[in-house]
Amino acid sequence: MKAIDLFAGAGGLSEGFRRAGFDIVAHVEKDFTASLTLKTREAYYYLKDNSKMDIYIKYLSGKISRQELYENIPEEVLNKVINQEISDETNDEIFNKIDKLLNGEPVRIILGGPPCQAYSLVGRSRDPNRMKNDPRNYLYKQYLKYISRYRPEVFVFENVSGLLSANNGVIFDSIQNDMRTLGYNIDYRLLNSRDFGVLQSRRRIILIGWIDDLDFQYPDFNVIENEYTIKDLFLGLPNINAGDKIDFEETQIEINNCLKELHINNDFNYITQHIARPNNKQDLEIYRLCVDTWDRESRQLKYNELPENLISHTNKKIFLDRFKVVPYEGISHTVVSHISKDGHYYIHPDINQNRSITVREAARVQSFPDDYYFESSRTAAFKQIGNAVPPLMAETIAESIKEVLDE
Incomplete structure (x- = not known):
């Protein structure tokens, strides 16, 4: 099942969904160092799948350079990482790159969460204007342009809990209305990573959208109660x-x-x-x-x-x-x-x-x-x-979605 990860960061969402069996066709990330991390992870999986882990170990130990690592990885694998900012000026170029990677196959799911500084409670407390005019408030519109173009059966939108109260809730209402206008049913929960077995209390909005004719409802995740410390x-x-x-x-x-x-x-x-x-x-x-x-x-x-x-x-x-x-x-x-x-x-x-x-x-x-x-x-x-989504949490979410898409 082909997936695209937007605003991918270091790849926490991608990692969880890959473990659940999704094929991450493209990671789009503007930060250069994060995009290097994504390339290194793609290299890891390629080398692991082809019994060449010795090359990965040589890279980690400093025996070979990053360029020498890349020389052992097919170009089409490294090209899955698109190091560009998502914007009106770059979208057409990014679309073309993703289309080549898809090679005519449909996108089943889109992942991602726009940068969250403008939604965070801490960010607002430090800004005299409470970030009301911050352009990052509207990056979600770029996310929706990819939903509109690729029409996935499902999308997962992740963000900080502060989004619920940003601009007195107006921004989150707008996001939901725009998603429904595209023809998707949506539901969300404020989830805590600790309930997924992660040894960290981390509350995040996880919103899931799905096409009208998909028999889907928001999963009831079983709380994992482990005693690990x-x-x-x-x-x-x-x-x-x-x-x-x-x-x-x-x-x-x-x-x-x-x-x-x-x-x-x-x-x-x-x-x-x-x-x-x-x-x-x-x-x-x-x-x-x-x-x-x-x-x-x-x-x-x-x-x-x-x-x-x-x-x-x-x-x-x-x-x-x-x-x-x-x-x-x-x-x-x-x-x-x-x-x-x-x-x-x-x-x-x-x-x-x-x-x-x-x-x-x-x-x-x-x-x-x-x-x-x-x-x-x-x-x-x-x-x-x-900035990452915990992969363990992402994996559980991915498995619940995959059960429906597999039917």
């Missing part, structure tokens, strides 16, 4: 300190049921991108106090509780949760793209490591498998991970 999830990753990194290391990784069931690691005996950002002395002292408070009292330390010599912000009445520990014995709070700016909201629970979580740990929290590689820097990787 962050401690289970981080198993096998070596202890490191702030500023340390393991870019690539071959090792016999210890595997538990958590890592198997969440598809984090299935006999991939390599550690990549276990990279911790460096921190100054003040940050590290704050981290130590936060973890100590959590260990002793099972609560997050508020900013105004810090010793005076560690307080650098004059405002001590708002944003008091500037620093937050990811607890060993529970699940993580939402990983967002701000993790690319600093790690204060994602402090590692081991006081002896005294750092924020690494790229690989963040990827695991988002349910990306260990064989997933994020291009091309630590900052870019964190941003891609923070």
Whole structure:
């Protein structure tokens, strides 16, 4: 079943739908580093399917360059990644590229969610105009142009919960009305990734549209109640300190049921991108106090509780949760793209490591498998991970839709 992923990011939706058996014909993504990640993932699947994983390992270990990796991948595989901004000026060119990839076959499903900064509650709080005139409010119209052209049987539209209240709900009402005008039935839920087995509380709107003559209704997803914790999830990753990194290391990784069931690691005996950002002395002292408070009292330390010599912000009445520990014995709070700016909201629970979580740990929290590689820097990787849809959640959604399309 042919699928297109728009505003694809690092490919979280694509990964889940691919696992469920969909053929992702094209990923359209304007960010260059995210598009490189998508190409690397396409290369991974091609090499895996053709028993050439040694080439992928050589790339991860730095023995061959990205260009040398590409030389082992057919052009039509790499061309699935379209690194262009979706706009009125570029759509015709993108349509032509997708049409070539489809080679006359129909699109069964379209995935994606337009960039969400203009809808996010945090974004609005930082904008004096509450983002009322932000052009990103209307990127959904570009998404609908692809729905109109390819007429998929189903589409999946993902976005932040803030979309429900953006412009007092007017924007979301407009989106739904425009979708119905195209001849689709629609329904949505505010879903939490934790209910899909992801070890993270992450609430997102998942809207599904389907053509009139399709016997479909919004799935009733069974809540997955597992007892796995962050401690289970981080198993096998070596202890490191702030500023340390393991870019690539071959090792016999210890595997538990958590890592198997969440598809984090299935006999991939390599550690990549276990990279911790460096921190100054003040940050590290704050981290130590936060973890100590959590260990002793099972609560997050508020900013105004810090010793005076560690307080650098004059405002001590708002944003008091500037620093937050990811607890060993529970699940993580939402990983967002701000993790690319600093790690204060994602402090590692081991006081002896005294750092924020690494790229690989963040990827695991988002349910990306260990064989997933994020291009091309630590900052870019964190941003891609923070913006992604958890693949484990996407896979469950995909399986429910596939059951209907298979009939």
